[in-house]
Amino acid sequence: MTAEPVTTAPEDVPVPDAAPTAQDVTRAAERARAGGDPARWPDKLPVRDRLAVLFDPGSFVEDGLLATAMDAALPADGVITGVGRVEGRPVAVIAHDFTVKAGSWGELTCEKQIRILERADRDLLPVVYLVDSAGGRLTDQMGFFPGRRGASAIFQMQVKLSGRVPQLCCLHGPSAAGGAYMPAFCDWVGMVDGNASMYLASPRVAEKVTGEKTTLEEMGGAMMHAGVSGCGDEVFDEDWEAVAAARLLLTYLPDDFRSPPAAAPSREPEREDWADLVPTDPNTAYDVRDVVDRLVDEGTFFEIKARWAQELVTGFARLDGRVIGIVANQPAVRSGAIFVDSADKAARFISLCDAFNVPLVFLQDVPGFMVGVEVERQGIIRHGAKMIVAMASAEVPKYTVVLRKAYAAGFYAMCAPGFEPRATLALPTATIGPMGAQASVNAVYANKIAAISDPAERAEFVAARTVEQQADINLLRMGSDLVVDAVVEPEHLRTELSARMVDSDRWTRTPGRRHHPVSPV
Numbered sequence: 001m002t003a004e005p006v007t008t009a010p011e012d013v014p015v016p017d018a019a020p021t022a023q024d025v026t027r028a029a030e031r032a033r034a035g036g037d038p039a040r041w042p043d044k045l046p047v048r049d050r051l052a053v054l055f056d057p058g059s060f061v062e063d064g065l066l067a068t069a070m071d072a073a074l075p076a077d078g079v080i081t082g083v084g085r086v087e088g089r090p091v092a093v094i095a096h097d098f099t100v101k102a103g104s105w106g107e108l109t110c111e112k113q114i115r116i117l118e119r120a121d122r123d124l125l126p127v128v129y130l131v132d133s134a135g136g137r138l139t140d141q142m143g144f145f146p147g148r149r150g151a152s153a154i155f156q157m158q159v160k161l162s163g164r165v166p167q168l169c170c171l172h173g174p175s176a177a178g179g180a181y182m183p184a185f186c187d188w189v190g191m192v193d194g195n196a197s198m199y200l201a202s203p204r205v206a207e208k209v210t211g212e213k214t215t216l217e218e219m220g221g222a223m224m225h226a227g228v229s230g231c232g233d234e235v236f237d238e239d240w241e242a243v244a245a246a247r248l249l250l251t252y253l254p255d256d257f258r259s260p261p262a263a264a265p266s267r268e269p270e271r272e273d274w275a276d277l278v279p280t281d282p283n284t285a286y287d288v289r290d291v292v293d294r295l296v297d298e299g300t301f302f303e304i305k306a307r308w309a310q311e312l313v314t315g316f317a318r319l320d321g322r323v324i325g326i327v328a329n330q331p332a333v334r335s336g337a338i339f340v341d342s343a344d345k346a347a348r349f350i351s352l353c354d355a356f357n358v359p360l361v362f363l364q365d366v367p368g369f370m371v372g373v374e375v376e377r378q379g380i381i382r383h384g385a386k387m388i389v390a391m392a393s394a395e396v397p398k399y400t401v402v403l404r405k406a407y408a409a410g411f412y413a414m415c416a417p418g419f420e421p422r423a424t425l426a427l428p429t430a431t432i433g434p435m436g437a438q439a440s441v442n443a444v445y446a447n448k449i450a451a452i453s454d455p456a457e458r459a460e461f462v463a464a465r466t467v468e469q470q471a472d473i474n475l476l477r478m479g480s481d482l483v484v485d486a487v488v489e490p491e492h493l494r495t496e497l498s499a500r501m502v503d504s505d506r507w508t509r510t511p512g513r514r515h516h517p518v519s520p521v
Helices: 022-034 047-054 107-123 138-144 151-161 177-184 203-210 216-220 222-229 239-250 288-295 340-355 373-378 380-393 408-413 437-444 446-451 455-472 475-480 490-503
Strands: 061-063 079-086 089-096 127-133 167-176 188-192 197-199 234-236 302-304 312-319 322-329 360-366 398-407 423-426 431-433
Touching: 047 079, 047 089, 047 127, 047 239, 061 107, 079 107, 089 107, 107 127, 107 138, 107 151, 127 177, 127 239, 151 177, 167 177, 167 239, 177 197, 188 222, 188 239, 197 216, 203 216, 216 222, 222 234, 234 239, 288 312, 288 322, 288 360, 288 490, 312 340, 312 490, 322 340, 322 490, 340 360, 340 380, 360 408, 373 380, 380 408, 398 408, 398 490, 423 475, 423 490, 431 455, 437 446, 446 455
Parallel strands: 089 127, 127 167, 167 188, 167 197, 188 234, 322 360, 360 398, 398 423, 398 431
Antiparallel strands: 061 079, 079 089, 302 312, 312 322
16 A cells, blocks of 8 residues: 655654553553644544544443553554444444544554454444545554555455445545545445545645646545545535434444344325426426435435436435335436446445345436447446446345336336336336337438428428337337336325335345445446
8 A cells, every 4th residue: 555655753752661550551541532632623523523423422432542552642543443333233433533643554553443344244333434544654664554464454354344234434534545445445435525535646646657737626535526536425514414424324224234224214205296297208307306305205315426427316215114225317417318427326326225135216217328439438338237237136126117218228227127126117107118209210211201302291201100109119008018017196106116115025135145245336
């Protein structure tokens, strides 16, 4: 792990003339709890205050408080580890102390983190990472870098835990160099605007290597990662907001891969007025989150990666108290077509839901995958395949709702009937086909249309053929041929889905199937 340099050298601490007394040990523990001086960072919440937001009062039990106690300059060796409770559930934590050598990692910093991750693996505990670290401590490079208990072992444990227990990251400050992979291996990353950053090399190092001049915010800031790279899930103004969001997200996830998420009391949806919400014209935009608001329990939609690949909406919610995962095309952004990033976004979220036994609801209004030279060169086929593999291999109960258009391979990727959803439902506004009726006419009759010289005659011919195409893919035929299992009026959709989910409550995984990790974006 290549590290950003930490310039402050360790203080020399004289070797005591006599064996330490119990009072010496008590003082050392007090120094470790106090950490460094947070006054230099007035816009940051001290690390133990962050823990107070995360855990139920009085529930945190700390490990390794006296690490490096013989060096007064390294209280707790710059990291706090232990187990506390979140709404009564045990949760492990790694919290970097930015007041101690900028939260940098030394030998015992790594050892403490490895030990708590080993405990999380042994006892199947969710892990929350409160990351605020300048990277490896170069004054202890042989301690943190090359050995079996160095930084690489931390990443090994994170990968081992992936898909076994939830791993959530609150990024409060830098996550530099190889340490940037700690958030990358987590299931969710909340970043604090203005303070959080993720980068493999600082702007200064990047300029020396590549010659490009940039800023830390432009290259690795919160908004960049949440909106451009996709490495961040959400951006927050304050430290406590990121921690509170992680605490809330834990309520949507089980303790481990063996259990379903806990149910909660049902709430009515935020809104119930469906009139004219989904336009009949396939080219008219609307916000699919308005559909979500009418479908799920009020105030329960927890969107994932809201700023990234916005043509697809993903997130957790509750439906009659049950946790569900939603994958929805967004007609308000780029017509809801699937691009390279949105395919990755879907694949990652589907993998997360499948790992932790969250049923999936697909809301289809998709013109297909985006086409053109640019997306082909970006590997749209390869990325689309990732999405389809994640969707097809997910064993959790899946439900498909065709809101309006469902065209081309987009219909497939959003869980078409051939991919074994528990049910394929359709609103009366739904149309399913290889492409839209007019586009189909233009493709099939291109030469004949071009040969008609009279504009009025040409328009009449196209209109007649379009009606024929619409008749071929109409909703009654889709029901008659068992493409859809039911056509549901919008105001009954919530009840229909809820009833079908009750019927699948006895679902279990294929015997002997091992857990799978949650693939990075």
